[in-house]
Amino acid sequence: MSGTPVTGVDCAHTGRLGKHSRALRIALAITAAFMVAEAVGGWWANSLALLADAGHMLGDGASLALALLAARLAQQPASGRRTYGYLRLEIFAALINGVVLVGIAVLVVWRAIVRLAGPTEIHSGVMLAVAAAGFVANLVTLRVLHAGHTHSLNLRGAYLHVVGDLLGSVGAVLAGAIIALSGWTPADAIVSTGIALLIALSAVRLLRDSVDVLLEATPRHISLPRVAEELGSIPGVSDVHDLHVWTVTSGVVALTGHAVIADPGRGREVLATAADRMERLGIGHVTVQLEPGEKSAECRLQNAE
Numbered sequence: 001m002s003g004t005p006v007t008g009v010d011c012a013h014t015g016r017l018g019k020h021s022r023a024l025r026i027a028l029a030i031t032a033a034f035m036v037a038e039a040v041g042g043w044w045a046n047s048l049a050l051l052a053d054a055g056h057m058l059g060d061g062a063s064l065a066l067a068l069l070a071a072r073l074a075q076q077p078a079s080g081r082r083t084y085g086y087l088r089l090e091i092f093a094a095l096i097n098g099v100v101l102v103g104i105a106v107l108v109v110w111r112a113i114v115r116l117a118g119p120t121e122i123h124s125g126v127m128l129a130v131a132a133a134g135f136v137a138n139l140v141t142l143r144v145l146h147a148g149h150t151h152s153l154n155l156r157g158a159y160l161h162v163v164g165d166l167l168g169s170v171g172a173v174l175a176g177a178i179i180a181l182s183g184w185t186p187a188d189a190i191v192s193t194g195i196a197l198l199i200a201l202s203a204v205r206l207l208r209d210s211v212d213v214l215l216e217a218t219p220r221h222i223s224l225p226r227v228a229e230e231l232g233s234i235p236g237v238s239d240v241h242d243l244h245v246w247t248v249t250s251g252v253v254a255l256t257g258h259a260v261i262a263d264p265g266r267g268r269e270v271l272a273t274a275a276d277r278m279e280r281l282g283i284g285h286v287t288v289q290l291e292p293g294e295k296s297a298e299c300r301l302q303n304a305e
Helices: 007-045 048-073 089-117 124-146 153-182 186-214 224-232 264-280 293-304
Strands: 237-249 252-261 285-292
Touching: 007 048, 007 124, 007 153, 048 089, 048 124, 048 153, 089 153, 089 186, 124 153, 153 186, 186 237, 224 237, 224 252, 224 264, 252 264, 264 285
Parallel strands: 252 285
Antiparallel strands: 237 252
16 A cells, blocks of 8 residues: 655645745846856956856856756655655755855865966956946845745755855955955955855855755754653653654654553544644644553663663
């Protein structure tokens, strides 16, 4: 007999995924257009900051496309083989985005070191104009993605890419202004390095959170001792064990555990109370196995042996 798909997860998540897909499509279109503009402008102005930002935008375009693909696939219905559907593709996309961000940061730092060793002439006027246009474009893209970035690791990865682009544009404007006013061209490479370090820090946090989800770690906003205390204090429950809390995908937290009850007749009441208390803690999918008191004693005895 095949397993029953967990349709509740899909229904609760599909609406957000649809909104995320629309936001990602808009962000991808804006990013692709201004990537070309910054690449041409960076080549013309001989600006590493602009070329670095264009390279970052190229990575962003690929990452946004990946995030969009993952968001669309995640809307596919669950099946008997994949009872959670494809929800975790969002987490894989976030993980890949984090790796790409780190790679871009390393590349920019390396190019900055090379540039500092042999400064070249930079056309600050062109650099300022293109950087200012890029800043506006990134600001619009950031606004489009902002609403959902706290609810989805996938969207958060795309959002962080755009934040990196925005910082790159700010840095390019700043470097262009310094060069225009003083003629000090190393400002271009130094600003690029600072931007790369900020991008790397954001990427490391994204990688950490993605890995936590893939390892089914307890979500950071949930205290496992508090969960055990809430379940253990339900009237009729004498013991709670084998407790696990994990994130299926962004915004979808699940729990499994065993609860020992003395009176099996109160099982329905215990389960309803457990679901209500866990929902207050931010856990929407609760599976609790009820056990009679004698079984708990046997389990503890076997564990002791």
